[in-house]
Amino acid sequence: MATMDSEPGVALIMGAGDAIGSAIVRRFAERGLTVCAARRNGDKLQGLVDELTAAGQRAHGFSCDARKEEAVEALFAQIEAEIGPLEVVVFNVGANVPLGILETDVRKFYKIWEMACFAGFLTGREAARYMTRRGRGTIIFTGATASVRGAAGFAAFASAKHGLRALAQSMARELGPQNIHVAHVIIDAGVDTEWVSNLLPNFEELKATGGIVDPHDLAANYVTLYDQPRSCWTFEMDVRPWKEHW
Numbered sequence: 251m252a253t254m255d256s257e258p259g260v261a262l263i264m265g266a267g268d269a270i271g272s273a274i275v276r277r278f279a280e281r282g283l284t285v286c287a288a289r290r291n292g293d294k295l296q297g298l299v300d301e302l303t304a305a306g307q308r309a310h311g312f313s314c315d316a317r318k319e320e321a322v323e324a325l326f327a328q329i330e331a332e333i334g335p336l337e338v339v340v341f342n343v344g345a346n347v348p349l350g351i352l353e354t355d356v357r358k359f360y361k362i363w364e365m366a367c368f369a370g371f372l373t374g375r376e377a378a379r380y381m382t383r384r385g386r387g388t389i390i391f392t393g394a395t396a397s398v399r400g401a402a403g404f405a406a407f408a409s410a411k412h413g414l415r416a417l418a419q420s421m422a423r424e425l426g427p428q429n430i431h432v433a434h435v436i437i438d439a440g441v442d443t444e445w446v447s448n449l450l451p452n453f454e455e456l457k458a459t460g461g462i463v464d465p466h467d468l469a470a471n472y473v474t475l476y477d478q479p480r481s482c483w484t485f486e487m488d489v490r491p492w493k494e495h496w
Contacts, residue, residue, distance in 0.1 A: 259337035260329060261476075262286045264316050264373045269443040270392070271342045272298050273465035275309070277473050283337065284308040286329050290315050316343050316369035326376040338388040338476050339377035341370045345410060346394065348403045359406045366410035367417070374421055374432075381430050388476045389425070391418045393436045422485050431483050433475045439463045439490045460493045 261278040265271050266287035279285045279302050287295050292313030302309035310333060314325045329336060345365035349358060374389055381387030395401070397415045400408030415434055422432035440446040441463045446453065456462045471487055478484060 260284045260286060260334045261338045262288065262329060262336055263340045263342060264288050265341065265343035266295060267344065269465045270441060270468060273469035274340055274342060274472050277469040279307040279309060281473050284334055286310045286312060286333065288312040288314040288325060316373060317364045319372055322372045322376055326380060330380055335384060336377065336380055336387065339373065340390045340472060341373045342392040343369050346407055349406055350403050351405050354406050362406040363410045366407065367413040370414045371417055374417065378425055378430065382428055385429050388431045389421065390433045390435060390472055390475055393434050395438045397436050429480065431480065433484060434486050435471065436486065436488045437463065438488055441465055441468065461491050463489065463491050
């Protein structure tokens, strides 16, 4: 939880991809926090880090496979030791892979679960490890339509996202009384990303009529959750465009 007279700390965005993740990084940088962006291929973050640094903001990029316990532990330890105390951690790793149930072998199912659920557990646990010592912090998990509804062809993804939501619910109830705000954002819509544009044949029409979520607008909700006073914390935020076409 942020306060008006507190010194902004560090925000870690795990899964700082080219669209939603980068937008969240930019929004927290605008808010005044030092931002740490992490993704599996950290070299892809250099442009974002350069952009924010040139604007006078404090930004760092890291390579981290969020599925690997040792890598996640090392990342948190490095940030805490070299950059500053983590005030907000966002888990935004994506694994949205459409697969028919007969096409879903054990390896594919497990990999999707690792990315969308297990990695969230590792990130959330490490965030809690440091935040409980200080008695404050915000942990936000990115969910999807699949968090509450399993569509045909998305059995693996939906099961992982349901699991991530359950993890967030349990963490919120356990950590809330310790002054740690845990929230889950359901993105129940298509977002303006390359993946969605390739998936939807009517993408341009939807975008032109307001049926596609803008990542920068979406990211503002994450900062809103961080800024909420603890007397009225939101656990679950359901985000969708003003004109739905589903």
